[in-house]
Amino acid sequence: MKTYLKKINLETKKQFEIVDITVTVQAAVIESGIKTGIAVVFCPHTTAAIRLNHNEPLLMQDFMKSLYRLLPIDISYSHDLFEVRQNIAPNERSNGHAHVKSFLLGSSESLIVEQGAVLLGSKQSIFFVELDGGRSREAYVRIMGE
Amino acid sequence: MKTYLKKINLETKKQFEIVDITVTVQAAVIESGIKTGIAVVFCPHTTAAIRLNHNEPLLMQDFMKSLYRLLPIDISYSHDLFEVRQNIAPNERSNGHAHVKSFLLGSSESLIVEQGAVLLGSKQSIFFVELDGGRSREAYVRIMGE
Amino acid sequence: MKTYLKKINLETKKQFEIVDITVTVQAAVIESGIKTGIAVVFCPHTTAAIRLNHNEPLLMQDFMKSLYRLLPIDISYSHDLFEVRQNIAPNERSNGHAHVKSFLLGSSESLIVEQGAVLLGSKQSIFFVELDGGRSREAYVRIMGE
Numbered sequence: 001m002k003t004y005l006k007k008i009n010l011e012t013k014k015q016f017e018i019v020d021i022t023v024t025v026q027a028a029v030i031e032s033g034i035k036t037g038i039a040v041v042f043c044p045h046t047t048a049a050i051r052l053n054h055n056e057p058l059l060m061q062d063f064m065k066s067l068y069r070l071l072p073i074d075i076s077y078s079h080d081l082f083e084v085r086q087n088i089a090p091n092e093r094s095n096g097h098a099h100v101k102s103f104l105l106g107s108s109e110s111l112i113v114e115q116g117a118v119l120l121g122s123k124q125s126i127f128f129v130e131l132d133g134g135r136s137r138e139a140y141v142r143i144m145g146e
Numbered sequence: 147m148k149t150y151l152k153k154i155n156l157e158t159k160k161q162f163e164i165v166d167i168t169v170t171v172q173a174a175v176i177e178s179g180i181k182t183g184i185a186v187v188f189c190p191h192t193t194a195a196i197r198l199n200h201n202e203p204l205l206m207q208d209f210m211k212s213l214y215r216l217l218p219i220d221i222s223y224s225h226d227l228f229e230v231r232q233n234i235a236p237n238e239r240s241n242g243h244a245h246v247k248s249f250l251l252g253s254s255e256s257l258i259v260e261q262g263a264v265l266l267g268s269k270q271s272i273f274f275v276e277l278d279g280g281r282s283r284e285a286y287v288r289i290m291g292e
Numbered sequence: 293m294k295t296y297l298k299k300i301n302l303e304t305k306k307q308f309e310i311v312d313i314t315v316t317v318q319a320a321v322i323e324s325g326i327k328t329g330i331a332v333v334f335c336p337h338t339t340a341a342i343r344l345n346h347n348e349p350l351l352m353q354d355f356m357k358s359l360y361r362l363l364p365i366d367i368s369y370s371h372d373l374f375e376v377r378q379n380i381a382p383n384e385r386s387n388g389h390a391h392v393k394s395f396l397l398g399s400s401e402s403l404i405v406e407q408g409a410v411l412l413g414s415k416q417s418i419f420f421v422e423l424d425g426g427r428s429r430e431a432y433v434r435i436m437g438e
Binding site for chain 1: 147149151184186188190191192216217223224225227230231242245246248249250252253254255256286288290
């Protein structure tokens with residue numbers, strides 16, 4: 001059995017931004033030399049997420065509009081009550097909304113590696129979903145198999 | 147270490163439909179001969195999802211009603227503005243709502259294989275969640291272990 | 293290749309409760325002796341979920357408030373129409389809302405094991421999300437690797 005780990009460095013520019021990391025994940029599988037197994041795509045941040053979907057520009061607006069409609073930025077989040085919170089970091093942001101969005105979406109997706117590539121549908125891309133950018137971000141890909 | 151891949155073919159009939167694939171996934175574990183490991187259930191479509199829950203008929207209505215209430219079919223989705231989109235397939239549907247539902251739910255679940263079976267709670271079933279049917283669909287199960 | 297399975301027993305006290313299981317999951321990796329691989333955290337219940345986020349007390353209120361706003365407890369869920377449902381257990385609860393919340397969040401997260409520990413962001417904790425407590429609950433961690 002072989003294992004391989006790739007760290008992906010990202011620079012996001014906007015509060016909400018979807019970064020397509022499909023090519024980088026597929027490259028990681030080739031680098032790993034693994035032909036058959038699984039790939040875990042993991043987000044180590046609490047205001048970002050990993051999701052798969054169709055990379056169609058107008059659809060990116062729908063993801064954004066729907067998330068902001070369900071979890072608006074202009075309602076009260078207790079996480080943003082800096083007057084009562086403890087242990088606040090000096091660079092802390094008002095980002096309660098982004099934590100809840102990340103909580104709803106999820107931090108990982110598990111993919112199938114077959115014939116030396118991630119098995120994806122013809123319309124499917126792998127997304128790093130930024131919910132509180134712009135920032136320096138990371139995603140990880142763990143590949144495991146033979 | 148052994149790996150096994152099963153492709154599950156499905157025919158959905160309705161726009162929203164939950165297909166219980168538990169028996170097929172459990173059969174895949176038996177076919178694999180793997181006793182201890184993991185099983186990744188994966189959806190290669192961008193208007194469908196994989197989820198686990200209780201297969202109780204009235205609850206299926208609640209999943210449907212809640213998703214349609216949160217992401218209604220009668221509001222505007224930019225993905226459906228065919229007058230401004232590029233590269234539209236001839237058989238393209240107005241399915242922005244279904245992409246967002248799929249994005250919210252997720253494309254994979256990772257399960258535990260123990261004593262030659264998927265470890266599930268007594269009320270737990272594995273669902274392929276159709277959000278833009280009826281169509282020919284696929285789900286994949288990757289089993290890995292010993 | 294090695295595999296290891298840990299069952300985590302929990303006692304929740306409130307209807308909505310987030311239990312931080314990070315320390316227990318990290319201990320399981322040490323017990324497993326596995327240095328490099330993956331860890332699947334799995335919830336075998338249909339009214340609970342597994343998620344990762346920042347364990348900040350006020351943020352826990354935001355997760356709760358947002359889920360109850362999106363999926364209120366005081367609207368009608370078909371699952372709770374005991375007058376029409378079949379095969380109702382003697383101790384059945386009116387918990388349609390909790391099933392839908394669990395369906396939305398998800399039953400598993402896949403984590404990366406590296407250098408003998410789960411790779412997590414500095415703000416990231418692993419949560420068992422109780423949506424219909426208080427109850428005796430279980431979570432499972434499957435570790436696989438070398």
